[in-house]
Amino acid sequence: MAAGDDQIQEGLAQLFENYWILREENPELYHQLRKNEKELKRIIDEKFGLRLHIHSQFIKLEKIPTDPKGWMGITDFQDKMDYTMFACALAFMETKEQNDYFLLSHLVEDIRENYPDPDTLDWTNYRHRLSLVRVVSRLLDLHLMDKIEGDITKFAQNEEFEALYRVTLYARYFMRSYPQDIYQYEDWHALVRDEMENIDTHGRRWEVYRELIMHPNVSRTPENNDQLFNYIRVQRRSIEDFFERYTPFHFELTKDTAMLTMTERKKMYTLFPSQQAIDEILLQMAGLVRDRRPARDPFGRVSLTMPEWLLLGQELQHEFSHGWSKEYREMSTDRLAEKLVTQAVDWQLVEREAEQVVILPVFARFRGVYSKNFTGKAADQDE
Numbered sequence: 591m592a593a594g595d596d597q598i599q600e601g602l603a604q605l606f607e608n609y610w611i612l613r614e615e616n617p618e619l620y621h622q623l624r625k626n627e628k629e630l631k632r633i634i635d636e637k638f639g640l641r642l643h644i645h646s647q648f649i650k651l652e653k654i655p656t657d658p659k660g661w662m663g664i665t666d667f668q669d670k671m672d673y674t675m676f677a678c679a680l681a682f683m684e685t686k687e688q689n690d691y692f693l694l695s696h697l698v699e700d701i702r703e704n705y706p707d708p709d710t711l712d713w714t715n716y717r718h719r720l721s722l723v724r725v726v727s728r729l730l731d732l733h734l735m736d737k738i739e740g741d742i743t744k745f746a747q748n749e750e751f752e753a754l755y756r757v758t759l760y761a762r763y764f765m766r767s768y769p770q771d772i773y774q775y776e777d778w779h780a781l782v783r784d785e786m787e788n789i790d791t792h793g794r795r796w797e798v799y800r801e802l803i804m805h806p807n808v809s810r811t812p813e814n815n816d817q818l819f820n821y822i823r824v825q826r827r828s829i830e831d832f833f834e835r836y837t838p839f840h841f842e843l844t845k846d847t848a849m850l851t852m853t854e855r856k857k858m859y860t861l862f863p864s865q866q867a868i869d870e871i872l873l874q875m876a877g878l879v880r881d882r883r884p885a886r887d888p889f890g891r892v893s894l895t896m897p898e899w900l901l902l903g904q905e906l907q908h909e910f911s912h913g914w915s916k917e918y919r920e921m922s923t924d925r926l927a928e929k930l931v932t933q934a935v936d937w938q939l940v941e942r943e944a945e946q947v948v949i950l951p952v953f954a955r956f957r958g959v960y961s962k963n964f965t966g967k968a969a970d971q972d973e
Contacts, residue, residue, distance in 0.1 A: 594629075597622065599836050601630050605642070606803060607858050610650035612733060612760070623649050637832065638803070639796035641766075647759055652766050654785055655804050656797050658778075661936040662804075666724055675725045678704045680764065683734060686757040691738065694745065694753040698722070713749045720746045734761040794821035798829070802841070806862060806938045807849035807952045810889050822848050846890035846951040863956075867915055868933050873958025874910045875930060876939075878902055880954050890951030896927075899947045903927035913960055 613620040641652045678701040705711045726742045740753025769784045801808045810819045830841040839850035863869035884892045903923045911919045934940040941948040
């Protein structure tokens with residue numbers, strides 16, 4: 591690695607893995623990024639077509655995916671109400687100046703007034719109060735406001751609970767600018783199309799590099815008509831050289847799949863398989879699918895009906911459940927099959943289409959088996 595490349599690699603990693611870098615929280619990293627600002631901006635603009643914002647108090651990379659996925663949302667949020675309240679809270683804070691103080695009751699009242707359907711919002715409802723707790727907790731985590739006094743978790747138990755907060759500098763910079771007035775968009779699909787038109791004017795490079803860095807894998811599909819993969823094949827050496835030089839990842843390309851892999855697990859990255867037990871079970875499911883050598887379509891995909899997926903779940907339980915934790919050993923086949931397909935969709939290992947599970951070719955790269963001397967006792971010891 592050339593002199594300075596290690597700093598660029600660390601800088602790119604921090605920018606892509608964090609929402610923003612705050613100077614007051616991590617001054618050393620902030621100044622390191624400022625030192626390499628010119629080179630980082632060049633790489634990010636050339637390869638990804640993304641904006642790098644340099645502020646005297648923070649640095650922020652706008653990470654705009656070409657294909658938004660459900661797992662890209664705020665992991666702590668559980669339903670649409672969380673996101674709606676979050677948007678209302680952001681609008682409330684935009685009316686404030688930096689260092690303005692406000693009471694929780696003021697925020698609660700403002701959310702009620704601006705909620706799209708205020709009659710459906712009831713602060714006597716525990717679930718609704720809990721939603722606000724998640725929203726405020728997220729605002730605090732993002733440093734959009736500071737807690738002066740009061741623990742927001744107590745609001746879940748008492749709608750009359752009061753707390754005091756202060757608006758921070760960062761509240762003004764959380765929302766990014768859009769290609770045009772947001773009120774001109776009919777829905778979020780229109781916004782994505784607008785973003786994609788901007789990418790299309792610069793060829794395939796931005797799309798390919800964004801998908802590789804932001805998604806678990808890139809699969810060849812009928813929708814991209816091989817155009818994306820044609821670009822990847824032609825530019826394979828250039829893509830490989832870039833990721834080998836500026837990231838800890840290795841670029842891998844097969845007929846139907848392109849992905850970034852890592853030989854050693856690093857804490858800052860979210861990798862498959864994760865430490866979750868459900869991912870280990872997915873590896874075992876992948877082995878069953880491979881052993882069957884099912885017929886594949888021209889894009890390397892296998893289509894199963896939900897009953898067929900359930901049958902795989904039954905066989906999975908029969909063959910492997912002795913080594914699972916109690917939670918999964920005692921889980922019904924229907925529930926297990928549902929959890930597996932949901933997790934596999936999030937990892938882009940399968941796609942769900944109506945009553946079908948479409949297994950992508952990347953799934954065939956994995957296999958999970960027990961060692962010959964494994965008895966299952968290790969799982970029992972965790973109970």
